[in-house]
Amino acid sequence: MRSKVTVVGAGNVGATTALRIQSLGYADVVMVDVVEDLPQGKSLDMLEAGPVVGSDVQITGSNDYAESADSDLVIITAGIARRPGMSRDDLLLTNMRITSSVTQEVVKYSPNCIIIAVTNPLDAMVQNVYETSGFPRNRVFGMAGILDTARYRTFIAQELKVSVEDIQALVLGGHGDDMVPLVRYTSVGGIPVTELMAEEKIDQIVQRTRNGGGEIVALLKEGSAYYAPSAAITQMVEAVLLDKHRILPCCTYLEGEFGINGLCVGVPVKLGASGIEQIMQIALTDDENKALQSSAASVQELVDVMREAKASGS
Ligand code: APR
Numbered sequence: 001m002r003s004k005v006t007v008v009g010a011g012n013v014g015a016t017t018a019l020r021i022q023s024l025g026y027a028d029v030v031m032v033d034v035v036e037d038l039p040q041g042k043s044l045d046m047l048e049a050g051p052v053v054g055s056d057v058q059i060t061g062s063n064d065y066a067e068s069a070d071s072d073l074v075i076i077t078a079g080i081a082r083r084p085g086m087s088r089d090d091l092l093l094t095n096m097r098i099t100s101s102v103t104q105e106v107v108k109y110s111p112n113c114i115i116i117a118v119t120n121p122l123d124a125m126v127q128n129v130y131e132t133s134g135f136p137r138n139r140v141f142g143m144a145g146i147l148d149t150a151r152y153r154t155f156i157a158q159e160l161k162v163s164v165e166d167i168q169a170l171v172l173g174g175h176g177d178d179m180v181p182l183v184r185y186t187s188v189g190g191i192p193v194t195e196l197m198a199e200e201k202i203d204q205i206v207q208r209t210r211n212g213g214g215e216i217v218a219l220l221k222e223g224s225a226y227y228a229p230s231a232a233i234t235q236m237v238e239a240v241l242l243d244k245h246r247i248l249p250c251c252t253y254l255e256g257e258f259g260i261n262g263l264c265v266g267v268p269v270k271l272g273a274s275g276i277e278q279i280m281q282i283a284l285t286d287d288e289n290k291a292l293q294s295s296a297a298s299v300q301e302l303v304d305v306m307r308e309a310k311a312s313g314s
Helices: 012-024 038-047 088-109 122-133 145-160 199-210 212-220 227-241 286-311
Strands: 003-008 027-032 059-062 073-076 114-117 140-142 246-255 261-272 275-279
Touching: 003 012, 003 088, 003 227, 012 027, 012 038, 012 227, 027 038, 038 059, 073 088, 073 227, 088 114, 088 122, 088 286, 114 122, 114 227, 122 140, 122 246, 122 261, 122 286, 140 261, 140 275, 145 199, 145 212, 145 227, 145 246, 145 261, 199 212, 227 246, 227 261, 246 275, 261 286
Parallel strands: 003 027, 003 073, 027 059, 073 114, 114 140
Antiparallel strands: 140 246, 246 261, 261 275
16 A cells, blocks of 8 residues: 655645655655645646656645545645745744644644654744654654755755765754754765865855755745755655665754754754654764754754743743
């Protein structure tokens, strides 16, 4: 029997992700959204592409979570997206309320699923979904590191005029302006990037990576990135459904790893059928560690704001 994946939020990120999963034929897909008829219309349109792309996957849309029952994997993209001039943090309390209510429904209908959270501000939303779900930490994690790494790899490949496939890289920390691209772990066909590019150029690329989401928002004017984000989500879906044991940067709840306790932050993990199978602890230099701790502190600030809002009932 095919696996079942539910995508909550049939907007740009959710619908593009659903389409990618359908095209690959990995799972039957259910799209759920609050907007009446939107997930139904988009899913029917995708279903009708099946004969052309050769996919027998069933894809349905609903405004009711009953349709999502017994999903193996649920991807939460519901929420509002950024507009020019907004930071991811400006979305915090609105998206906190949305992801809380979505998570309650998801848990009710799919108590054994794995949840991938995508809504921004990413790390704070993963924390909210994780805490609301009551699931073990291996079953709730977030997509950001693969996207940030993909942006970083794209810029390096363009600069060196080499294949994107030959760039290996790692980005740690929160999905914010203080994310931590690890230059020391960046290589091009096995050659350290520092051998191939001047420090100044690498610094420019690191900075462009940090602003990668903002660069797209400024160009789109309405909404934020979704082609690269949905590709990154699909890579995580593939790692889980095909039990690939991939080593990928994901946002996960840390319990002392990297000196961070009780907070969701991006780190390298091993991803397979049970979700996060292992957190890959690596030794960091003092500077790298300082940057990671500072990024974690930014996430903690948002988590504290969410806690205060919940405590005051706002
Ligand atoms: N339940 C289900 N769906 C909801 C809810 C809810 N409570 N609230 C909003 N939605 C839906 C909207 O109706 C919309 O269709 O979520 C969808 C969001 O889609 P877009 O506005 O197109 O936003 P998108 O670009 O997909 O981004 C979604 O992912 O990358 C992040 O920052 C981004 O937080 C944003 C999220």
